[in-house]
Amino acid sequence: MKNICAVFLKQVSDTLKNKTILIQFLMFPVLVIVMENAVKIDDMPEHFFAKLFAVMFVGMAPLTCMSAIISEEKEKNTLRVLMMSNVKPAEYLFGIGAYVFVMCAFGTVVFAAVGGYTGADLALFIAVMSAGIILSELTGAVIGVFSRNQMTATSITVPVMMIFSFLPMLSMFNDTVKAAARVTYSQQLSELINGIGTTAISAESVIIISINFVLAVVLFTVAYRRKGLE
Template structure:
């Protein structure tokens, strides 16, 4: 594995995103909505905390965007046979995944910083807020990559990744209003991410929360390794 090839994939994906407006919109839609709602509804309204919409949409962002984008990018390149050409050009599957994954991670991390700034976080609070979202982003990256590897085209990928992303993104919001859903969603990594970004006090950073997130990540990694070793990456 060479950094040069990983960097080349990174730059290629950057250029592709500039051309592909659908991918670009997915990166920015949740931060923009959070900004608009915060500035038009939460600002100056004592009944709604400034961080309300930020926390809500940041959780959705971490739980949905990396999933959908990774699955979409991988399966699109499969469909267009670009991925097969790259593999035949001595680009290893892991190099490709690192290139695309690092690009998606960087853009989503910038989105996390944007959410933090809109929410008015500063200093240690901003660092904690962004750090928690990054954990969620990494979890979703693994999940989205797995779906992209397993599916043969975008249509089949969308039929799988969208329902999963809807659950990871919107279940924490539903759980806010339904205690029954909350009993189940607490075992989901995005629910714990939501709990953490909603209250950045040290007392809320419990071992249980990070244990649940860790179990989710281990499960995603196990499925990812199975998919990767299955040998259908470029098919």
């Protein structure tokens, strides 16, 4: 626990001075406040931007941050020093993961407030967002562990992040894209968030999200066994 806290606090200090990471946490929460207040179109669904940006935020921020943090530590050889200081790989990953989760939780609070969620709807929104954050963190960790340096990580992260964060938006305009996007957790998160307060949680969404989770865990295990954290 001591080492997890040390890694967590290290990341807090570091991110406050790292604009590239900081902007990932701030961009969509700031954007949603601006857009919800500035854009009013007659036929637009209620809190359209809050729902849209919440899914994009979940598909982008945790994934990008996890891969960026891990790959930078590998490239700069700071991870090696932590490991030599008796920080276990699991402690490091929990520390970083907890940090990214907390930062994304602040964003979730903004989306919940702008989206006007209360009571059971708020609890469901937070649960859906939390599941999405954890899934994206796992995906980002897979990329971070697999990549030797930041450049490799970025070249893998960008297309993966585009798929998870933009497919739900694109699927609103194209049925073929929507059919293809169904297998991704972010599309299912989008459907769950859009259905809050109006439709019951679909078993299909839960199953697909669970399958995505299992796949992410398997991929992470494979990446970790092959590459470790060195």
